[in-house]
Amino acid sequence: MAGIVVVFDFDKTIIDCDSDNWVVDDLGGTDLFNELLPTMPWNTLMDKMMKELHSQGRTIEEIVECLQRAPLIPQIISTIKSAHALGCELKILSDANLFFIETILKHHGLMDYFSEINTNPGFVDEGRLRIFPYHDFISCPHGCDLCPPNMCKGFVIEKIRASAFAEGKKRFFYLGDGKGDYCPSLKLGGNDYVLPRKNYPLWELISNNPSLLKANIYGWSNGEELEQILIHLLEKTIVEETSLNNSSAMISNDWKFQTMPISNHEPTPQALPVQN
Ligand SMILES: [Mg+2]
Ligand SMILES: [Zn+2]
Secondary structure, three states: OOOEEEEEOOEOOOEOOOHHHHHHHHOOOHHHHHHHHHHOOHHHHHHHHHHHHHHOOOOHHHHHHHHHOOOEOOOHHHHHHHHHHOOOEEEEEEEEEHHHHHHHHHHOOOHHHEEEEEEEOEEEEOOEEEEOOOOOOOOOOOOOOOOOOOOOHHHHHHHHHHHHHHOOOOEEEEEEOOHHHHHHHHHOOOOOEEEEEOOOHHHHHHHHOHHHOOOEEOOEOOHHHHHHHHHHHHHHHHHHHHHHHHHHHHHHOOOOOOOOOOOOOOOOOOOOOOOO
């Protein structure tokens, strides 16, 4: 098992659309959504929209059928399967909701590749889909200025890192596109990687001042590029980790000759410049 955790955002990173907009638009709720958005947080509005659509007679089956039609990022299925086959632990960190994400992952046979889905609760209650915030922002606000009230992804990534470190997993990859992916990107360390989707808000935020991030930054503009970059970096990281483990094993075995550092002969990829 590689000591690597790969954390995927969901909307516009695994699927090639925003699942909330996809469902609201498909079920005819766009005008009401736009009218109410200035009056309440997005996550609260999604719960309200599901109530409205339910009262208009739209069913859970229609929502499921709509989610099953959501387009995936090309090659994301093989990217996920390859990363898993390399022994990485895969997790999702998303500001969508559990019902949307599980419905889509199940439809594409991807549920078993992820050890954890961190997102807003979403479940069916008497035929109506309920969507709740990840953080109870009324009784216990997260206090992060970068993030929406319902979810601070930076808070969650710190939780994920703490439990992964406890299991001996030390390297993190984060893939995302949106504004909400900036906070967790700032939390990663110098041995970690952030893969922002080029020309999307996360990329723009990072480009404004790349030196604020400790992690290595590699942009991608389509699924093919994402797969190439991610799998290459994972393989390189696995070689590095194996070398480290081998040299520490030699030291702990108290060998009599001096251990030589095992060099990685693979050419080191250059970090892609984040400027356009
Ligand atoms: Mg996203
Ligand atoms: Zn935050």
